Amino acid sequence: MSKYTLQHEPEPQSNGVPAGGKLAKREAALIKFKDKIADVHKASHDDYVLHKWLKARAYDVDKAADMYRTSMAYRQKMGVDRLTAEYQPPEVLKKYLTGGFCGHDKEGSPVRVELYGHLDMKGLMYSAKKVDLEKTKLLQCENTLKDWQEESKKRGKRVDGLTVIFDMEGVSSKMLWRPGLQMYLHLVKVLEDNYPEMMKRMFVVNAPRIFPLLYKLARPLISEDMKNKIHVLGGHFKDTLLQYIDAEELPVYLGGVKTDPDGNPRCATMICPGGEVPREYFLQDKDNEDQLEVATVPRGDKLCLPYEVTKPGSVLRWEFKTEDFDIGFGVQLLREGVKETVRATERVNSHIVPEDGSVTCHKTGTYEVVFDNAFSWARGKRVQYMVEVIGPVDEGMHSEIKHMLTENTDLAWESNANSKDESTTL
Numbered sequence: 001m002s003k004y005t006l007q008h009e010p011e012p013q014s015n016g017v018p019a020g021g022k023l024a025k026r027e028a029a030l031i032k033f034k035d036k037i038a039d040v041h042k043a044s045h046d047d048y049v050l051h052k053w054l055k056a057r058a059y060d061v062d063k064a065a066d067m068y069r070t071s072m073a074y075r076q077k078m079g080v081d082r083l084t085a086e087y088q089p090p091e092v093l094k095k096y097l098t099g100g101f102c103g104h105d106k107e108g109s110p111v112r113v114e115l116y117g118h119l120d121m122k123g124l125m126y127s128a129k130k131v132d133l134e135k136t137k138l139l140q141c142e143n144t145l146k147d148w149q150e151e152s153k154k155r156g157k158r159v160d161g162l163t164v165i166f167d168m169e170g171v172s173s174k175m176l177w178r179p180g181l182q183m184y185l186h187l188v189k190v191l192e193d194n195y196p197e198m199m200k201r202m203f204v205v206n207a208p209r210i211f212p213l214l215y216k217l218a219r220p221l222i223s224e225d226m227k228n229k230i231h232v233l234g235g236h237f238k239d240t241l242l243q244y245i246d247a248e249e250l251p252v253y254l255g256g257v258k259t260d261p262d263g264n265p266r267c268a269t270m271i272c273p274g275g276e277v278p279r280e281y282f283l284q285d286k287d288n289e290d291q292l293e294v295a296t297v298p299r300g301d302k303l304c305l306p307y308e309v310t311k312p313g314s315v316l317r318w319e320f321k322t323e324d325f326d327i328g329f330g331v332q333l334l335r336e337g338v339k340e341t342v343r344a345t346e347r348v349n350s351h352i353v354p355e356d357g358s359v360t361c362h363k364t365g366t367y368e369v370v371f372d373n374a375f376s377w378a379r380g381k382r383v384q385y386m387v388e389v390i391g392p393v394d395e396g397m398h399s400e401i402k403h404m405l406t407e408n409t410d411l412a413w414e415s416n417a418n419s420k421d422e423s424t425t426l
Helices: 022-036 047-056 061-078 080-086 091-096 121-127 130-155 178-194 211-221 238-244 395-402
Strands: 100-104 110-115 162-167 199-205 230-234 293-297 302-309 314-322 327-335 338-348 355-361 365-372 381-390
Touching: 022 047, 022 061, 047 061, 061 080, 061 130, 061 178, 080 130, 091 121, 091 130, 100 130, 110 130, 121 178, 130 178, 178 211, 178 314, 199 238, 211 381, 211 395, 230 238, 293 302, 293 365, 302 314, 302 381, 314 327, 314 365, 327 355, 338 355, 338 365, 365 381
Parallel strands: 110 162, 162 199, 199 230
Antiparallel strands: 100 110, 293 381, 302 365, 314 355, 314 381, 327 338, 327 365
């Protein structure tokens, strides 16, 4: 048992009288939980830690026990207990997996900066195996646990939690690439399933105009408890961050005074800046496009695929690749018998690197995705593709996001000049 005691939430009161039952029920749940996991109980998990697993499943003992057992089996499979001593991430992940730890908040919790807008998820997925992406993220969490122990000894009290600064500077519609978004959310779920209640708070800074759509896509994986830990700051974030993090623990570009030894205000030696992954890192046998439709575009011909957009503000997004040769690609809108160009048709080297993109549809109508092989009279082209229409963010979702805003503005990201939505609009 750790010498640091569990800090329970205060008892709810009714008419000034403690309800008295909530704490007792949680303690009873803890006893049952410990009994159910006795054969797999990790020695370092004291009552404080075990309460996290229960809280993650709303104190449903059976669900918490299933979660715990699944996690212990996963840890064994991945060799998590040996990661800090034995595992070295591949070079490409060391150089291009964005983010890092820069210090501690005022309570001693580590501060991690995530540079989501500089993350080349496609390049990383073409250059590293899924297991290495998972192990690298698990290693970050294991290092966080070690940091808690060190800070607890230094401060003489239990240090817990993680403060995340989620920087969305540079985010554009490219982040809608489905495999990359799915992989990122998968990694988030891996961490939540194996390190419950680790994140104390998240500050979203430089939130772009596309933020509501990204939030809508990620929302199914965000619990109510997690949602309450997210604070959207937009571009005016420095004063808020300094309420929780001392200037000495915060990089200059985020409002602090911390720099690299060479004076770099972005602390690049601590916070990996990421960037586009060079193609020389790509693995030849990587193939991340599964469950794609397949079609052959005959020589000298076109393939036109219609998609109905019934709500203004919807997003049409696509990804595709061809075998051996390039192809023309474009998007047009059909309204009342008239065709309007949304994206001019041009030849793309989708046989070298899979193509992806999106357009925001401000008009309703039939949007045609065009694969154009009219320039080739020698051969047909085999295309693997995925096209989908994502409905606009509804008022309910906008209202939920507004509750996370900490600035006196309706849409903090609308005025953020640092992040632009690069999707084509019509």
